[in-house]
Amino acid sequence: MNIAVIIAGGSGHRMGQEIPKQFINVYDKPVLIYTLESFQKHPQIDAIEVVCIDGWQNVVQAYAKQFNITKLKWIVTGGNSGQESIRNGVYNLEDKASADDTIIIHDGVRPLVDDEVLTDVIVKCQQYGNAVTSMPYNEQIFVIDKDDPSTTTQYIPRETLRRVSTPQAYKFKTLDDRYHEAFEKNIGIEGSNYTNTMMVQLGEKLHFAAGSDMNIKLTTKENLEMFKAYLNLDKDTWLK
Numbered sequence: 001m002n003i004a005v006i007i008a009g010g011s012g013h014r015m016g017q018e019i020p021k022q023f024i025n026v027y028d029k030p031v032l033i034y035t036l037e038s039f040q041k042h043p044q045i046d047a048i049e050v051v052c053i054d055g056w057q058n059v060v061q062a063y064a065k066q067f068n069i070t071k072l073k074w075i076v077t078g079g080n081s082g083q084e085s086i087r088n089g090v091y092n093l094e095d096k097a098s099a100d101d102t103i104i105i106h107d108g109v110r111p112l113v114d115d116e117v118l119t120d121v122i123v124k125c126q127q128y129g130n131a132v133t134s135m136p137y138n139e140q141i142f143v144i145d146k147d148d149p150s151t152t153t154q155y156i157p158r159e160t161l162r163r164v165s166t167p168q169a170y171k172f173k174t175l176d177d178r179y180h181e182a183f184e185k186n187i188g189i190e191g192s193n194y195t196n197t198m199m200v201q202l203g204e205k206l207h208f209a210a211g212s213d214m215n216i217k218l219t220t221k222e223n224l225e226m227f228k229a230y231l232n233l234d235k236d237t238w239l240k
């Protein structure tokens with residue numbers, strides 16, 4: 001089975017809105033539903049779990065019914081951080097998923113994930129045991145000087161870098177075991193950590209899958225405007 005775990009646990013403070021960003025309506029549809037529709041229509045996705053900010057579970061249920069997200073099987077309450085939310089989603093699958101199932105973790109606020117990106121991350125995970133969506137860097141990256149943070153004297157050659165996003169796919173047993181280990185040992189769970197950085201800190205080798213420039217994360221108001229522009233560029237795909 002291929003199970004999507006959609007992380008919708010954030011409160012959206014960075015966008016300066018009262019309503020969490022995954023629930024903001026764009027052309028009469030919540031951002032989260034655009035994301036769920038991408039998984040709903042992908043033939044290789046068997047089931048969807050949403051990890052949701054507390055208090056919004058009924059809203060997710062109602063929207064899923066309204067927009068016909070029939071693959072949605074479970075709604076789990078998020079935690080106090082991104083890593084706690086993903087962990088809750090993974091632990092909820094312990095009596096539902098098999099060891100070899102592919103678990104596709106995705107940010108609920110990345111609504112423009114397309115079929116090619118989803119297919120590649122699933123295929124690569126089945127081939128290598130895990131896969132993370134990634135893109136090359138096309139800007140130069142300079143390191144902040146620790147004694148004088150508004151200056152720099154060092155850069156990282158961009159050819160040596162990949163920027164990683166979601167979806168990311170992992171085999172269920174490894175993912176579940178690694179979350180237990182990480183929370184027991186307090187490794188890779190603080191601050192801006194995510195499944196990918198936790199896995200690397202625990203010694204796993206990750207495999208790159210194809211990414212897309214369109215697969216933006218809606219963090220700021222400007223991202224939201226960009227999202228609308230993309231929707232209008234390809235109305236047939238996204239605004240049906």
Ligand SMILES: C[C@](O)(CO)[C@H](O)COP(=O)(O)O
Nearest residue numbers: 082107164165166194196217
């Ligand atoms: C993929 C990711 O950038 C972590 O590598 C993820 O999108 C981070 O999400 P966050 O909500 O900004 O922590």
